[in-house]
Amino acid sequence: QQTLKERLAELIPAEIENVKAVRAEHGKKSFGPVLVDQLYGGMRGLPALIWDGSVLDPDEGIRFRGKTIPEIQDLLPKAPGGSEPLPEGLFWLLVTGEVPTQAQVEALSKDWAARAAIPEFVEELLDRCPPTLHPMSQFSLAVTALNHDSTFAKAYQQGVSKKEYWGPAFEDCMDLIAKLPNIAGRIYRNVYGQGKVPAIDPTKDYSWNMANLLGFAEKNDFVELLRLYITIHSDHEGGNVSAHAGKLVGSALSDPFLAFAASLNGLAGPLHGLANQEVLLWLRKMQSKIGENATDEAVKEYVWSTLKNGQVVPGYGHAVLRKTDPRYSAQREFALKHLPNDPLFKLVAQVFNIVPGILLEAGKAKNPWPNVDAHSGVLLTHYGLDQMNFYTVLFGVSRAFGVAAQLIWDRALGARMSSPWSRSYLTLIYHVRSS
Numbered sequence: 001q002q003t004l005k006e007r008l009a010e011l012i013p014a015e016i017e018n019v020k021a022v023r024a025e026h027g028k029k030s031f032g033p034v035l036v037d038q039l040y041g042g043m044r045g046l047p048a049l050i051w052d053g054s055v056l057d058p059d060e061g062i063r064f065r066g067k068t069i070p071e072i073q074d075l076l077p078k079a080p081g082g083s084e085p086l087p088e089g090l091f092w093l094l095v096t097g098e099v100p101t102q103a104q105v106e107a108l109s110k111d112w113a114a115r116a117a118i119p120e121f122v123e124e125l126l127d128r129c130p131p132t133l134h135p136m137s138q139f140s141l142a143v144t145a146l147n148h149d150s151t152f153a154k155a156y157q158q159g160v161s162k163k164e165y166w167g168p169a170f171e172d173c174m175d176l177i178a179k180l181p182n183i184a185g186r187i188y189r190n191v192y193g194q195g196k197v198p199a200i201d202p203t204k205d206y207s208w209n210m211a212n213l214l215g216f217a218e219k220n221d222f223v224e225l226l227r228l229y230i231t232i233h234s235d236h237e238g239g240n241v242s243a244h245a246g247k248l249v250g251s252a253l254s255d256p257f258l259a260f261a262a263s264l265n266g267l268a269g270p271l272h273g274l275a276n277q278e279v280l281l282w283l284r285k286m287q288s289k290i291g292e293n294a295t296d297e298a299v300k301e302y303v304w305s306t307l308k309n310g311q312v313v314p315g316y317g318h319a320v321l322r323k324t325d326p327r328y329s330a331q332r333e334f335a336l337k338h339l340p341n342d343p344l345f346k347l348v349a350q351v352f353n354i355v356p357g358i359l360l361e362a363g364k365a366k367n368p369w370p371n372v373d374a375h376s377g378v379l380l381t382h383y384g385l386d387q388m389n390f391y392t393v394l395f396g397v398s399r400a401f402g403v404a405a406q407l408i409w410d411r412a413l414g415a416r417m418s419s420p421w422s423r424s425y426l427t428l429i430y431h432v433r434s435s
């Protein structure tokens, strides 16, 4: 049976030719104008990056290699007795564009389990972090430190040819994904005093091991939740801060560990991945202010007070999406199936009925609908993982899948160092006035 690396080696030459051909024939054509508003507006809507794993449609949401979330839930291999897709399969799909077999996915689980150990000095580094250091900062430190054993950095120092970059980059990306559960598990146990980190079980899948490292593997529904969670958080096209940062830093031929640490630092921002922590904090504050089982009127008043205080409603709005995030819907489906009577889920559903109307009435947000972060925390809390400042770490474990897949292809296709042109205000004014 073919390994992922062998399949990739077959796919790369044709893809190199495709890119060459498209650049030769269309290289001087425009792919859209650049508006002055986009320069000041966070580059919204500016098509400026190649990202192959996924594409985000404002109305329909994410497609992974052309497939929607319900499609991948249906098509990708599952664990024995499970009904959620295994993230191993999603990674295969992101890298190759092909749906893997059950045996290929099982081989990936084994491969990652075999690569999962982290160096002792990284364990010590984490053990020395004060529990008051945010879990995302600890996560980023540890991932940066993995660069110590980077196959790519070593190969580069030894003068590897450009044509061979993708091989060592692939090895680093596999190591990166494989080692994240041990890092995340250690942070969780250190920060929240949850005892010794258990060993990886090489007979189990990635998500089971992640759940076990956190101490929740005996709850089968939690393991299923993690399989879904990692799958849907893996990739969201290339323009979001974490994906973009990883690609940008990787383009300097910083190895995948350094590149992904940059992704994590971006994900740690409250407008991006940290929003899943913020949502839970916001819901808990709401409960302490207006009590549980509050009326719609009381919830409305609380939402308005958030806006009047100059704060955003966390978990709502999106830079690209203009409808309810299908990642939100997938998690809502999971909640309806597994925890329909959970009081916090009921509050999340009540908020879902109220917030969009208020954001529309307030008239600022271009998208009043919920995003992925509005729902993830309530699911984790239900199973007892209620340490909200850990939530973004799980988002980070998942995001590695999408960033890694693109880093491999960027090295395979010889992506050049990213270097867009920046202009000063005065240059801009001169240009627009004289054109």
Ligand code: FCX
Binding pocket: 240, 270, 271, 272, 273, 275, 307, 311, 312, 313, 314, 315, 316, 317, 318, 319, 320, 364, 365, 366, 367, 371, 372, 373
């Ligand atoms: N609550 C209140 N105001 C909001 C809002 C919200 N949920 N969403 C957008 N707005 C405001 C913006 O702050 C902006 O105000 P300004 O004109 O005073 O600067 C205005 O509406 C227009 O913003 P808009 O174009 O709709 O949104 P942006 O593309 O600028 O920003 C984010 C998108 C996601 C940053 C924004 O909607 C937000 O802050 N949401 C809350 C935080 C959040 O949930 N982030 C997670 C997003 C995502 F899923 C992820 O990356 O993980």
